[in-house]
Amino acid sequence: MSADEGTAPTPPDVPLKGKSRQRILRGIQRISSSPSLPGVGRSRSISNPYSIRYGSISCVSLSTAGPSQASPRSATPQLSALNVTGASHPGSKTKVFMFEEENDDDVEEFPAIRKVNHGLSSTSPAVSSLPSELRGRTKPVEKKDFNFWEAMPHEIRIHIFSYFRPKELVRISRVSKTFYGFCFDGQLWTSIDASEFYQEIPAASLARIIAAAGPFVKDLNLRGCVQVEHYKRTEVIVKSCKNLMNATLEGCRNFQKHTLHNLLRSNEKLVHLNLTGLAAVTNTSCKIIAESCPQLESFNVSWCQKVEARGIKTIIDACTKLRDLRAGEVRGFDCAATAESIFKTNRLERLVLSGCSDLNDEALKIMMQGVDPEIDILTGHPVVPARRLRHLDLSRCIRLTSAGVKAIGHVVPDLEGLQLSGCKTLTDAALELILASTPRLTHLELEDLDEITNSLLSEHLAKAPCAGNLEHLSLSYCENIGDLGMLPVMQKCIGLKSADLDNTRISDLVLAEAASMVIKRSKPASAGEVRPKVTLRLAVYDCQNVTWTGIREILFRNAQVRPAVGQPGGITYPTESIGLKCFYGFQMTVDEHQKRVLRGDLVAAGRLERKWADYMQANEEAGAGGAGYRRRRRRARHAQALHADEEDGGIVGRRRARTLGSCSVM
Known part of the structure; x- marks a missing residue:
């Protein structure tokens, strides 16, 4: 039977006739061809890559996985009976047959290569299955979830949280328990400055922060913090904080005495301690500090009404590293023993005794020169070791006179700041020796000294070795100071940055000289993009001789564009300006002018x-x-x-x- 009648193919050992061969070839072409190219006699394929003259090669995949239920007319006949050489790759169930066809009139000379679809639609792509030995090896890889936050090191997560402000950390702590643990981790609170945020977070959160971060806290600032005024919260702080180095309790008025003493005893590493205004501080507290805090370098006990100078004496004697002592308005500094301790130690670099009404000339002499010092015959000055003081504040010590203040001269060569405001009995003689022996003086405050005159400024300050270094000068309410004293100062003190001259007798000449001084010391810029900066601030309000003409001179100089020296046609722009605090009727115009100058709008x-x-x-x-x-x-x-x-x-x-x-x- 023939293949067209659905009969079984001829066994391979039976020879085929010529017509049967041609009929089988036509069937193969009809089965493997696309429906769009019917017929045996179609034109040769253009894409045929082979140039064999006598025949073409066609590769047919006969997989065992093909369907066996196909109809007899669509079934592919066996090609083994043809005179075709077949080759199969070892280890594969798929056989590849290569056959030649002779040049025949009924058959196309070069038939095109076609893929055989085993029972599939001619429009669907051919799919070949993988070998059995490779099917078990290609298993799909399961993608596991990666938790980036959990895999991150703990130190990096803490560092990320360190960029949040305290108020933000308290809010973030409500996200989850994990975030709660991070937000209250002690490593984030090594330095707690509650003065910046205590009004923004509840008291319970502040107490929780201090309790959680207690062992890590080194810098604690509770200045003005009202949440810790309750005694229970202060006890939480004391129990938690054991490693403090800097502590500021200024304004915590309800600190109990025993609570404060426990805090001082449990922090032996204290270096800076500020107890300003605390009613719980007494002489006993000073004794505990002397015994428990040997590393203390800075101590502020100003405005503590229950502390006396003899209590501070114990700290001066015991704390050998003390450099900064601030005891404003503390009683008992007329004690000679305390003054002698300050002289013998000679370690203090800053001494603030402002408002100590008991301080007198005798105690000040002992602090500076000691008891019965040796006097040099040639100079008349005491032969004592130079004091290490760099800042001395004796303002509002009303019992001091010129005889006591003279003792400061020639014993404090490193003095940089001197405040004598409010000592109304001082005269020019009290300051002449000080100005002549302090070449590093930068801050001088002589406010409300009615007895000083223009001679002190013109003959001593303007000619003193500190004239070039002076930066701040306060002469407010010195009603005897006028142009004769201030004009030489403006000419010689070229480094001046601020001058308080309110309620004096200066006139517009001082303002003009100040503007000229700023122009001389400044370096003009050749580009207009450079913004001027305020380098000198003058306070000239309530000065009867200062008029709008002097104010205008300052405004004109601040915005003046001058010709460049040595450059024909070139111009220079100002880089420094003067800030004025003047009569309130002129102040709005002065402020508006300064805004325009600082933003570079000199024309406006x-x-x-x-x-x-x-x-x-x-x-x-x-x-x-x-x-x-x-x-x-x-x-x-x-x-x-x-x-x-x-x-x-x-x-x-x-x-x-x-x-x-x-x-x-x-």
């Missing part, structure tokens, strides 16, 4: 200065009597309107609520 600053000067000049002319009074008043109102528009931000014509005339009630 100059325009504001000119319009303000026109307004002030027209206002003065309107106040004069005689003919043309109405015209001058009209011109003054117009100048005032222009200045008001410019002061509003430089928008000409901007309207605002203002009164041109004076108020009849006021």
Whole structure:
């Protein structure tokens, strides 16, 4: 039977006839061809890569996995009976047959290569199965979940949380128990400055933070913290904090005495201790500090009413590393024993005794020169070791006179700051020796000294070795100081950064000289992008001789663009300016002018200065009597309107609520 009638193929040992061979080839072509290319006599495929003259090679995959239920007409006949050589790869169930076809009229000379679909649709792609030995080896890899946060090292997670502020940490702690543990980890709270956030978090959270971070806390600042005023919360702090190095309890008024003493006993590593204003501090507290805190370097006990100088003496004698002692308004500093301890130790670099009303000339002499010092015959100065003091504050020590303050001269060569404000009995003689022997002096406060004169400034301060280093000078309420004393100071003290000259007799000449001094010491810039900085601050309010003319000189110099020296056609821009605190009627204009200068808008600053000067000049002319009074008043109102528009931000014509005339009630 033939293959078209659905009969079984001829066994391989039976020879085939010529027509049967051609018929089988046509069947194979019909089965393997696409439906779009029917017929045996189709044209040769263009994509045929083979150039064999006598035949073409076709590879047919006869897998055992193919379907066996196909119809007889669609079943592929056996090719083993043909004169075709078959080759199979070892270890594979798939056989590849290679056969040649002779040149025949009924058969295409070069038949195209076609893929055989075993019982599948001709439009579906051919799928070949993997060998059995490879099927067990290619198992799909299961992707496991990776928890990035849990896999991160603990130190890195703590470092991430360290960027949050205390208020944010308290909020984040409510996310989960894990976050709660991180937020209250002691490593995040080695330094607690509750003065910055105590108003933003509840008292319970603050107590919990201190309790959790107690062993890690080294710097504790509870300045003004009202949450720890309850005695139970203070006990929590004392029990938790055992390794404090810096402690500030200023303003914690309800600290109990025994609680404070327990805190002092349990922190032997204290270096800086601030107990300002605590009512629980007594002489007994000073004794406990002397016994328990040998590493103490800075101690502030100002305004503690129950502490006396004899209690501080125990700390001075026991704490050999003490460098900074602040005991403002502490009683009993007329004690010679305390003064002698300060002299013998000679370790203090900062001594603050402001408001100590008991301090007298004798005690101050003992602090500086000791008891019965040896006097040099040639110079008349005591022969004593130089004091290490760098800052000395004796302001408001009302019992001090010129005789006692003279003892400071020639014994404190390293002095940088001296405050004698409020010692009203001091004269020029008290300061002459000090100015001549302190070349490093940078801060000098002589506020409210009625007896000093211009001679002290012009003959001693301006010629002193510290003139070039002086940065801050306070002469407020020194009513005898005027231009004769301040003009030489402005010329010689070229490093001055601030000067408080309110309630003195200086005039506009001092302001002009200050502006000239700033211009001389500044380095002008050739580019307009450089923003000026305030390098000198002057307080000249309540000075009767200072007028708007001097204020205008300052404003003009702050925004002045000058020609470049040695560069024809070049210009330079200011890099330094003066900040003024003046009469309240001028202050708004001065502030607006300074804003424009600091942001680099020198043109707008100059325009504001000119319009303000026109307004002030027209206002003065309107106040004069005689003919043309109405015209001058009209011109003054117009100048005032222009200045008001410019002061509003430089928008000409901007309207605002203002009164041109004076108020009849006021």
